[in-house]
Amino acid sequence: MKLRGWGRAGGRLQLAFVAMLLLASACLAEKPLIIGNDPGGNLEQRALEIRQLRAGGRPVRITGRYCMSACTLYLGLPKTCVSPHTIFGFHGPRSGIYGVGLPPPDFEKWSRLMARHYPAEVREWYLEKGRYMTMGFYELRGRDLIKLGVPRCRL
DSSP: OOOTTOHHHHHHHHHHHHHHHHHHHHHHHTSOEEEOSBOOOOHHHHHHHHHHHHHHTOOEEEOSSEEEGGGGGGGGSTTEEEOTTOEEEEOOOOOSSTTOOOOHHHHHHHHHHHHTTSOHHHHHHHHHTGGGOOSSOEEEEHHHHHHTTOOBOOO
């Protein structure tokens, strides 16, 4: 778009307009995704969503009452913070049949895939302890994760 008859002032207005658009789009990209009361879901679908969020650099705030199962994968994103009061439910990979475990190679594959999405100290805890909970959930509060290095959400 060229402003005719405006001379240098028109060029400056164009630059200012483009700068304003870039700033506005940057602000929208920084609007955090708010996670609350998320029961989890399909691991592969959630991993795809996590990859997209990582590529876009969008912040994530986990502030609901609970974040269970696949929801915990958000913890590994670089701009994620948690509420100290949120309950996080971790478990190891499960078969599609309740109470039937996965064969050991599959269990190892899927639990390591999940662990790759966690920050280092959470990953270590998960691989040593959390993944072996296959019936129910191993519950940690946000304050426990904050002690493991996950950033606390600030108001």
